Amino acid sequence: MLRSNESRAEKVFRGTFVHSTQNEAVQILEDTVLGVDKEGKISFLGRADEVKQLSQTWEFQLSDIRQLKQGEFFMPGMVDTHIHAPQYSYAGTALDLPLLQWLNKYTFPVEKQYRNAKFAEDTYTKVVKRTLKNGTTTACYFATIHTDTSLLLGEIADRFGQRALVGKVCMDRNEAVIDYKESTKESVEETKRFIYELLKRKYPQVKPIITPRFAPSCSEELLHSLGQIAKSNDLHIQSHISENREEVALVKNMFPACSSYTDVYREYNLLTSKTVMAHGCHLTDKELEMFKTSGAAISHCPNSNISLCSGMLDVRRVLKHNVKLGLGTDVAGGYSPSMLDAIRRALDTSKALKIQNPGYETVSYKEFFRLSTLGGSQALSLDDTIGNFEVGKDFDAVLISPSVPDSPFDVFESDTTENILEKFLNLGDDRNIVEVYVAGNRVVPFEKSA
Ligand SMILES: O=c1[nH]c(=O)c2nc[nH]c2[nH]1
Numbered sequence: 001m002l003r004s005n006e007s008r009a010e011k012v013f014r015g016t017f018v019h020s021t022q023n024e025a026v027q028i029l030e031d032t033v034l035g036v037d038k039e040g041k042i043s044f045l046g047r048a049d050e051v052k053q054l055s056q057t058w059e060f061q062l063s064d065i066r067q068l069k070q071g072e073f074f075m076p077g078m079v080d081t082h083i084h085a086p087q088y089s090y091a092g093t094a095l096d097l098p099l100l101q102w103l104n105k106y107t108f109p110v111e112k113q114y115r116n117a118k119f120a121e122d123t124y125t126k127v128v129k130r131t132l133k134n135g136t137t138t139a140c141y142f143a144t145i146h147t148d149t150s151l152l153l154g155e156i157a158d159r160f161g162q163r164a165l166v167g168k169v170c171m172d173r174n175e176a177v178i179d180y181k182e183s184t185k186e187s188v189e190e191t192k193r194f195i196y197e198l199l200k201r202k203y204p205q206v207k208p209i210i211t212p213r214f215a216p217s218c219s220e221e222l223l224h225s226l227g228q229i230a231k232s233n234d235l236h237i238q239s240h241i242s243e244n245r246e247e248v249a250l251v252k253n254m255f256p257a258c259s260s261y262t263d264v265y266r267e268y269n270l271l272t273s274k275t276v277m278a279h280g281c282h283l284t285d286k287e288l289e290m291f292k293t294s295g296a297a298i299s300h301c302p303n304s305n306i307s308l309c310s311g312m313l314d315v316r317r318v319l320k321h322n323v324k325l326g327l328g329t330d331v332a333g334g335y336s337p338s339m340l341d342a343i344r345r346a347l348d349t350s351k352a353l354k355i356q357n358p359g360y361e362t363v364s365y366k367e368f369f370r371l372s373t374l375g376g377s378q379a380l381s382l383d384d385t386i387g388n389f390e391v392g393k394d395f396d397a398v399l400i401s402p403s404v405p406d407s408p409f410d411v412f413e414s415d416t417t418e419n420i421l422e423k424f425l426n427l428g429d430d431r432n433i434v435e436v437y438v439a440g441n442r443v444v445p446f447e448k449s450a
């Protein structure tokens with residue numbers, strides 16, 4: 001039996017728990033009892049035959065135990081390491097152009113509208129609810145350049161109980177849509193205000209993240225200031241890197257003194273152990289080594305990579321370099337807000353790489369399950385708090401039922417828990433996600449008033 005220091009369990013569940021550890025991509029714990037303390041942390045994880053002793057140690061009544069139904073299981077909440085909240089308004093459309101043209105034609109004109117609080121409230125409420133319903137307990141969000149509505153995104157994530165890193169986007173360069181950018185001074189000052197205001201609100205699960213959009217949108221002066229702000233406040237950092245070849249060439253041109261795209265971020269103190277960079281499809285071995293050395297992470301966004309014809313990240317190669325890696329939906333370059341879709345598209349990409357090179361070692365569904373949960377927590381440097389059912393971590397979890405009346409897949413007598421997990425990951429959807437917990441609080445189903 002494993003235990004933490006808290007002495008009372010407020011919630012106790014008995015049934016099947018599926019999660020990942022460093023050594024096991026999928027660990028299945030059948031007939032297990034898990035307790036959650038009043039702070040929302042996992043206080044114990046034990047075998048059901050120890051339940052009497054557990055009830056004495058953790059001061060709960062056997063009648064208080066919530067017994068899961070046959071076939072149901074808990075898995076850790078999924079961690080979306082890269083999603084653009086404002087782009088949710090056009091998710092599922094506008095996927096006919098490559099990255100730089102796509103930004104100019106679709107993204108900047110839409111993001112510009114987030115000065116309007118009403119529009120922001122509507123989209124941000126929808127994206128937070130949609131992702132939570134789909135089992136995203138933690139989201140690493142890009143907002144827009146507008147400080148007040150970026151704060152509103154934090155407020156809405158808090159209102160619905162989602163764990164989130166929220167970034168006010170910084171960009172002082174934009175030749176295509178000239179009224180969607182800030183002056184350098186404004187970007188720096190507004191970033192400071194955003195951090196100050198968000199931290200002041202003391203939301204328990206919502207934190208700010210420094211967000212230079214990507215190197216081509218930022219002057220050297222801005223990158224330098226953002227690196228300093230991150231360093232002096234010990235903040236998370238997010239951006240984009242090496243998504244498509246045209247962008248890599250553009251950065252080479254714009255920053256001739258730097259030896260690579262990664263070197264640009266390193267130069268300005270933006271490559272740290274609390275950095276997550278989206279895409280990384282075209283990174284060299286040397287750049288991956290820089291990620292490894294700095295402790296920076298990559299967010300693999302396979303739907304977006306294919307939808308915008310950007311490239312195919314070789315996940316096996318990233319893992320061999322021991323670089324921290326999570327999965328991201330990258331809404332709306334990626335058309336789906338669901339992390340189950342990210343797992344499926346990641347599997348497709350891995351198999352497409354094998355079609356190109358039959359000797360390639362594909363990444364298994366179990367490894368992608370780990371990347372969508374524990375891997376994501378590591379990529380966001382939150383693995384001391386979330387990612388699996390280790391005692392002492394917060395209880396961020398989703399309850400899966402394979403037998404809801406309208407389930408999109410069928411279960412047969414011969415199916416094991418492992419089969420059911422694989423079916424859920426490949427065929428399941430939010431109908432199977434019957435409850436969602438963040439830090440021990442049940443956040444799905446939503447309150448009636450929400
Ligand atoms: O997929 C992407 N979405 C974006 O909004 C973006 N901005 C810079 N680079 C980007 N890539």
Ligand SMILES: [Zn+2]
Pocket residue numbers: 082084240278330333
């Ligand atoms: Zn992105």
